[in-house]
Amino acid sequence: MARHVLPTVDSTNSHAMRLAPSLTGPAWFLGLQQTAGRGRRARAWVSPLGNFYATLLLHPVEPPEQVALRSFAAALALRDAFVALTGLPEVFKLKWPNDVLLNGGKVAGILLESTQAAQGMHLAVGIGVNLIAAPDASVVEAGAVAPVSLLGETGIRVTPEAFLDALAIAFARWEAIFVTEGFAPLRAEWLAHAARLGEVIRARTGDQTREGVFETVDSAGNLRLRMAQGTVAIPAAEVFF
CATH class of the missing domain: 2.30.30 (SH3 type barrels.)
Known part of the structure; x- marks a missing residue:
């Protein structure tokens, strides 16, 4: 799978979408720094150097409602990458619809964006991870989960490139399961790690x-x-x- 590392970029999702018409296969775009990162509902995503900002560009063939379920594949791949790099499976949970929690705080978020073109759909799976720094809790909405960083919570320092190595392997595995077996196995695994299930x-x-x-x-x-x-x-x- 193609992989592109960008020293700086406005937004990895935006960059991937601009290149989508010229790409024939899947590709990862890793931005070492973002100048206009965004989260869900167009919220600004703070993007200091050392955190992780990447987008996987795909050309899915399923109906839109099925395509959207790849957010679960992304969440499972994120958790697998974290566990592989830290050896701490018990501290990572999944928060519906698009977040990964570490010790109860938000350490990663997912943003899916798509466009329909003449040659088919382009899907950008955007992923942001607080590897070394997290926004101050005062900047998040009252009642929202407080942001945390991997380094701050575990003392483990991971580079963006090393995180992408682990994430790409994990996502490829869940993508293959999704394409061949459907959503059911992803749903079962996601529920096994769901935060606040039954509460x-x-x-x-x-x-x-x-x-x-x-x-x-x-x-x-x-x-x-x-x-x-x-x-x-x-x-x-x-x-x-």
Whole structure:
């Protein structure tokens, strides 16, 4: 698989999408520094030198609703990479829909973006990891999970290049499982490492916030929240603990 390391870039997702029409196969883009990184809902993603900013550009053939399930492949690959590099499987959990937690704090996030072109779909799987530094807790929304760094929580220093080595191997494995066996094995493994499964959480969509027990993630990737009036399926939301 092609791999490109960029000393500086505006956003690895944006860069990958600009090159997508000229690429025939999958490719990783690693930016050592980003000048305009972004997270979900177009939030700015703080991008100091030494953290990890990368995008995997794919040309998927499945329907859009299936393509979106690759966020689970990315989350599982991230967790596998962390465990391979630290030997600490018990401290990493997965937070629906797109975060990885370390000791309960957010250490990594995932952003999927896609465009439809004449030759098919282009999918950018963007991944940001706080390897050596995390934003100050004061800059995150009240009630959100506090950001942490791998170095700060474990004392382990990993370079972006070394992290990509581990992540690329792990993602290739989960991508192969997804393509050949579907979402079911990814769902089962994700649930095995889910944060706050069976506990009361809050899910906010727009200006509506719902509170209930995090029951499961269903076969479509939706959060299933058990509330007093019954269980609801939530396809997208901000989750608060």
